[in-house]
Amino acid sequence: MSLNKNLLLLICGTILGFNLSAQESKINSPEFLKYENSKWVDSIMATLTPEERIAQLFMIPAFSNKDEAHKQEILEQIEKYKIGGLIFMQGDPKTQLKLMNDYQLASEVPLIGAIDAEWGLGMRLDNSISFPYQMALGAIQGEELLYEMGVEIAKQIKRSGLHVNFGPVVDVNNNPQNPVINYRSFGEDKQNVARKGIAYMKGMQSQNLLATAKHFPGHGDTDTDSHYALPQINHPFERLDDLEMYPFKELINAGIGGVMVAHLDIPALDSTGAPSTLSKPIITGILKEKLGFKGLIVTDAMNMKGVAEGNEPGEVDMKAVLAGNDLLEFSDDIPKAIAEIQKAIRNGLISQAEIDARCRKILAVKQWVGLDKYEPIPVKNIEEEVNSPEAQWLNRRLVEASLTLLKNEHSILPLQNLDTLKIASVSIGASKTTDFQKSLNLYTRVKNFQLERDATASEIEELNEKLKDYNLVVLALHDFSIRPRNQIDLSPVVQKFISERAQMKNNIFSLFKNPYVINSLENIENSEVLIEAYQDSELTQELAAQLIFGGIGASGKLPVSIGDKFSAGDGLDLKGGLRFKYTAPGDAGMDAKKLGSAIDSLMQQAMSAKATPGGVVLVARDKKVVFHKAYGLHKYSDTIPVEKTDLYDLASVSKISSALPAIMKLYDEGRFDLQAGIDDYLPYFKNSNKAGIPFRQIFAHQARFKPWIPYWKNTLRNNGSYKWNTFKKDSSSRYPVRISNDLWLHRNYQKKIYRAIKKSPLEQEAKYKYSGLVFYLLPGIVEEITGEDYVNYLDRNFYNKLGATTLTYNPSKKFELERIVPTESDFNFRHEEIHGNVHDEGAIMMGGVSANAGLFANANDLAKLMQMYLDMGEYGGQRYIEASTLKEFTRTQFPENDNHRALAFDKPYLEYRGEDSNTARDASSESFGHTGFTGTMVWMDPQEDLLYIFLSNRVLPTRDNTRLYKLNTRTQIQQAIYDSIEN
Structure with a gap:
C-alpha cells in the first residue's frame, strides 16, 4: 500500500471514529520483538517477582561526574528494587564505562543503558565527539552521511557501555520561537525530517543499538519548554496527522525500535487536558492501535514540570503506565511508583499480565542489544576509540555538507x-x-x-x-x-x-x-x-x-x-x-592512524637524537592537505615551540621555488631557450669557458661546473681577519649589503662573485655533478630578460597570486623574529647566530637574494607553489606555467649518462639504493622535488597526486650535525606516507 494511501486511510479512519485497522498498514516491526518469548527472556521472567517485573519498567538517571555517594545511591536502587536500567547524564566516557561495568556486576538482571546522544556522545559526555546539531544535518542533501553517522554514534554508545539512544528528534520545527526543539530538529519539511530520521535510525539499529524517535506526537510547534511548563498545541487532528505525526509514522513503518512520548496538552487528541505522556487516547489509542507501533514506548523525563506539575511522584508514574508506556525515565520515587502500580493492579486498572508483557518487551530489547551474553567492556583506550580518526573525518564531512x-x-x-x-x-x-x-x-x-x-x-x-x-x-x-x-x-x-x-x-x-x-x-x-x-x-x-x-x-x-x-x-x-x-587523511584515501603515528614516531626519534630541534611536516594528496603538524622547539636551548606558521630557511629548495618558476614562464613565452647559454643573457660571460654550454645541461647538473665556490673565504686574510676594503662595521652607500649587525659588504662584491663563477674551471668529464653556481646568476638573467626587479617579478607573477605571502627573501624585514626559525651559530664567517637571514654564505653576500638559497617560507605557503607544479602549472583557477613545460622540466634529461636529474628539479635515482637513496622506495619515477642543506625537503609525485614537505633546521647549532642524514628521517617519513595510502 502506498504511503499516500496509508495517510488517507488513517485520516478517514480517524474521522469515522478511529475504525482504521493497524493491520492494514505495512509496518516493519522492530527486530527485538522476536525475542519476547525467547528462552533467555523466559528464564529471566522466571526469576522475577511481580514487584520486580514492575521495577524493570524504570530507568533512573546516573552521572559519571558525581561523587561516591551518588554511586552508592544507584547501587542501592539496583540491588533493592532490580530496576530495569539507567540513563546516563553528564560525565566522560571512561568514567561512565567503569561505573556501568560496576552497576552491571551488582545487578542480577543485566541493565539497559541509555543516553541522550542526539548529536553523539558529546551531547552529554566530555572528551567525546559532537556531530552537527540536527538543524545543520537537515541542510544536507541526501541521507547517506546520516546513515554513517548513525552507525558511528551507535558504535560509540555501545563502546561506552550503553544500548539505547534517545534520538533521533523527528519533531517538525515549524515554530521559529520554539525554545526546546528548534536547532534539535531536522527542520520544517516533514518529508526531509522523516528521511533524515530514518537514515539516522537505520544506521544506529544496524549496530543493534535501539533508536528512539521523539517527541511523539510532535513537539515542533510550541513556544513553551516542557521542562518548565506544559505546552499546549491547538491544531486540529487533520493538521497534526498530516504534519506533526508524519515523521513518526514513517519511522514506525521503517522499523524503529522505540518512540518517546512528549509532555504536551493536545485538545484535538485528548480533550481532558492530560499531558500526552499520561494520555491513553494518545499512547494506546493512536500510537499503539492506530499507528500499529509494537516497539518500546518511553516517557520523556518524568521529573519535567510539563508532567510533574499537579501530579504526585509515584502516582504520575502509575498514570504513565496506565496510558500505555513501557519504560519510564527519571522517576522521582521508585518505591512509591511501584506501590502505586501494584495498587492499580489490585484495583483492576491494569493486569499483571499487561505488566509482564511490557517487562518481556524490555527484556527482549536487552537480548537484542546483546545483554544475554553480557561481559564487562574493557576501559582501556575508550577515549581514543570514540574519538577515532574515522569519526573525526565523518564529522568533517557532515559539517562540510551542511x-x-x-x-x-x-x-x-x-x-x-x-x-x-x-x-x-x-x-x-x-x-x-x-x-x-x-x-x-x-x-x-x-x-x-x-x-x-x-x-x-x-x-x-x-x-x-x-x-x-x-x-x-x-x-x-x-x-x-x-x-x-x-x-x-x-x-x-x-x-x-x-x-x-x-x-x-x-x-x-x-x-x-x-x-x-x-x-x-x-x-x-x-x-x-x-x-x-x-x-x-x-x-x-x-x-x-x-x-x-x-x-x-x-x-x-x-x-x-x-x-x-x-x-x-x-x-x-x-x-x-x-x-x-x-x-582528514581518509578524505584522500589514506590511513590516518598509520600516517600520524609513523610521522610522530620518526620526528620524535629525530628530536631525541638531536638531529633537529623541531620541524614541520605537511602532506597533501589530491589537493587535500591531510597532515600538517609542527614539532619541537626553535632551538634546543629555548622554550619557543615550533608553530605551523613559522618560516624556515629553505636552502637549496630555493632553486626550484624562486628563479625556476620565472624561467619556466619565460620559456613558455619564448623568451628563454634551453639550448642557449649563460652568455646569451649575460654578455659578460662571452669568451668564458662557460659560453655556449646550453642551459639544458646546466640545469641537469652535467655542464662540468664546479659544485660551489667558498666566496666568503676570499674575504679573509691569512690571520682570519676581514679584508678592510671588503667589509666595514657600519653601513654606508659604499657598504650597503648587510652580512650581520657589525658586518657590511662592499656594493661591488657581487661582481667579484660573478667573476669567480666566470673564471672557475670546468670539470674534465661531462657527467652528473651537482652545482649551484648558475643559480647565483639566474636573478640577473631574469632581470635582464624582463627589465623588472627580480623579487618584484616573482611576487607579481607567482607568490601574490598564489596567496603564498611568506615566500620571501630577507624575512626579518617583513616578519617578527619569533616567527622565523633560526639556523646555525656561525663561528667562522659572521660570528653570530643566524636568525632572520639566509644561512648560505654566498646568498647573504648577494644581499640575501639568490636562486641558490635565500628563500624563506612556511610549509603551507611553500605547498601552494609545489601544488601548482604538481597540477602541471595551474592553481586557484589560474594557469602559471604550461603543462608541457612542466612535463619537460620534470623529466629525467640524460638517463643514458647515468644522470637522474631533471631541469633544476631532483628526481629519484635511476635505481633504488636502499638507505643511500634520495627518496623513499615507493616514490615513482615520475616524482620530482628537491632537498635543502638546512634540513628541508619537498617532493611531488604525480602518480599518486602526492605532495610532501619537510622543514627543519638540522644545522643548529652547527652544520656538522649530520644526524638527520644518518637517520634518513626525511625519506623514512616519505615512505611512511606511501605506506598510509589505502589500496
Whole structure:
C-alpha cells in the first residue's frame, strides 16, 4: 500500500471514529520483538517477582561526574528494587564505562543503558565527539552521511557501555520561537525530517543499538519548554496527522525500535487536558492501535514540570503506565511508583499480565542489544576509540555538507585573483583571533579585527576607518552560548554596523548561528555573500573559511524558512577544489592512524637524537592537505615551540621555488631557450669557458661546473681577519649589503662573485655533478630578460597570486623574529647566530637574494607553489606555467649518462639504493622535488597526486650535525606516507 494511501486511510479512519485497522498498514516491526518469548527472556521472567517485573519498567538517571555517594545511591536502587536500567547524564566516557561495568556486576538482571546522544556522545559526555546539531544535518542533501553517522554514534554508545539512544528528534520545527526543539530538529519539511530520521535510525539499529524517535506526537510547534511548563498545541487532528505525526509514522513503518512520548496538552487528541505522556487516547489509542507501533514506548523525563506539575511522584508514574508506556525515565520515587502500580493492579486498572508483557518487551530489547551474553567492556583506550580518526573525518564531512550558501552575487565566491585583493576579516562577538580568521589566513594574507558584541559607537567608528584600507571585508557573526539558540545578543550599534555593512559592496558574511537569527538581522539578506553555518565550532569556522576560498564547495539547503527573507530549500551550489582543502587523511584515501603515528614516531626519534630541534611536516594528496603538524622547539636551548606558521630557511629548495618558476614562464613565452647559454643573457660571460654550454645541461647538473665556490673565504686574510676594503662595521652607500649587525659588504662584491663563477674551471668529464653556481646568476638573467626587479617579478607573477605571502627573501624585514626559525651559530664567517637571514654564505653576500638559497617560507605557503607544479602549472583557477613545460622540466634529461636529474628539479635515482637513496622506495619515477642543506625537503609525485614537505633546521647549532642524514628521517617519513595510502 502506498504511503499516500496509508495517510488517507488513517485520516478517514480517524474521522469515522478511529475504525482504521493497524493491520492494514505495512509496518516493519522492530527486530527485538522476536525475542519476547525467547528462552533467555523466559528464564529471566522466571526469576522475577511481580514487584520486580514492575521495577524493570524504570530507568533512573546516573552521572559519571558525581561523587561516591551518588554511586552508592544507584547501587542501592539496583540491588533493592532490580530496576530495569539507567540513563546516563553528564560525565566522560571512561568514567561512565567503569561505573556501568560496576552497576552491571551488582545487578542480577543485566541493565539497559541509555543516553541522550542526539548529536553523539558529546551531547552529554566530555572528551567525546559532537556531530552537527540536527538543524545543520537537515541542510544536507541526501541521507547517506546520516546513515554513517548513525552507525558511528551507535558504535560509540555501545563502546561506552550503553544500548539505547534517545534520538533521533523527528519533531517538525515549524515554530521559529520554539525554545526546546528548534536547532534539535531536522527542520520544517516533514518529508526531509522523516528521511533524515530514518537514515539516522537505520544506521544506529544496524549496530543493534535501539533508536528512539521523539517527541511523539510532535513537539515542533510550541513556544513553551516542557521542562518548565506544559505546552499546549491547538491544531486540529487533520493538521497534526498530516504534519506533526508524519515523521513518526514513517519511522514506525521503517522499523524503529522505540518512540518517546512528549509532555504536551493536545485538545484535538485528548480533550481532558492530560499531558500526552499520561494520555491513553494518545499512547494506546493512536500510537499503539492506530499507528500499529509494537516497539518500546518511553516517557520523556518524568521529573519535567510539563508532567510533574499537579501530579504526585509515584502516582504520575502509575498514570504513565496506565496510558500505555513501557519504560519510564527519571522517576522521582521508585518505591512509591511501584506501590502505586501494584495498587492499580489490585484495583483492576491494569493486569499483571499487561505488566509482564511490557517487562518481556524490555527484556527482549536487552537480548537484542546483546545483554544475554553480557561481559564487562574493557576501559582501556575508550577515549581514543570514540574519538577515532574515522569519526573525526565523518564529522568533517557532515559539517562540510551542511554549509549553506544563501547569497553569492556576481559569483564573488570562490575568491579569485588574490593579488588584487586586500582583505580584512572582522569576527563579531570575539575578543581574540578566531579559528575562522586563522583558516582564512591559510589562503592569503588577511588582516584580522575583532568586534565585541557590546562594542561602543566610537569603537565601531574606529574600525570602519581602518576598513577603508581594504577592498574586501569578511565578517563573521559568532555565537555566544553553548547551544545555537534563536537570539541576538548584540548592542544596537553593533546591529547597526552589521546592517550597514550588509548593504555595502565587497562584504562577505558568514553566520555561525542558528539560521532563525537571520530574521532579526536587518538587511542581512541584502549582503552580496551570505553563508549559513548553523553553529559555532572550530570545525564550522575552518570549513566556512575554506568555502570562501574554494577549498571546498557548498551544497547545503536551508531546512527552515526565515520570515519572508528566505524559504526552506534555499541554497546555492558551489563547486570546490579550486585551492587546497584542509581535511582528514581518509578524505584522500589514506590511513590516518598509520600516517600520524609513523610521522610522530620518526620526528620524535629525530628530536631525541638531536638531529633537529623541531620541524614541520605537511602532506597533501589530491589537493587535500591531510597532515600538517609542527614539532619541537626553535632551538634546543629555548622554550619557543615550533608553530605551523613559522618560516624556515629553505636552502637549496630555493632553486626550484624562486628563479625556476620565472624561467619556466619565460620559456613558455619564448623568451628563454634551453639550448642557449649563460652568455646569451649575460654578455659578460662571452669568451668564458662557460659560453655556449646550453642551459639544458646546466640545469641537469652535467655542464662540468664546479659544485660551489667558498666566496666568503676570499674575504679573509691569512690571520682570519676581514679584508678592510671588503667589509666595514657600519653601513654606508659604499657598504650597503648587510652580512650581520657589525658586518657590511662592499656594493661591488657581487661582481667579484660573478667573476669567480666566470673564471672557475670546468670539470674534465661531462657527467652528473651537482652545482649551484648558475643559480647565483639566474636573478640577473631574469632581470635582464624582463627589465623588472627580480623579487618584484616573482611576487607579481607567482607568490601574490598564489596567496603564498611568506615566500620571501630577507624575512626579518617583513616578519617578527619569533616567527622565523633560526639556523646555525656561525663561528667562522659572521660570528653570530643566524636568525632572520639566509644561512648560505654566498646568498647573504648577494644581499640575501639568490636562486641558490635565500628563500624563506612556511610549509603551507611553500605547498601552494609545489601544488601548482604538481597540477602541471595551474592553481586557484589560474594557469602559471604550461603543462608541457612542466612535463619537460620534470623529466629525467640524460638517463643514458647515468644522470637522474631533471631541469633544476631532483628526481629519484635511476635505481633504488636502499638507505643511500634520495627518496623513499615507493616514490615513482615520475616524482620530482628537491632537498635543502638546512634540513628541508619537498617532493611531488604525480602518480599518486602526492605532495610532501619537510622543514627543519638540522644545522643548529652547527652544520656538522649530520644526524638527520644518518637517520634518513626525511625519506623514512616519505615512505611512511606511501605506506598510509589505502589500496
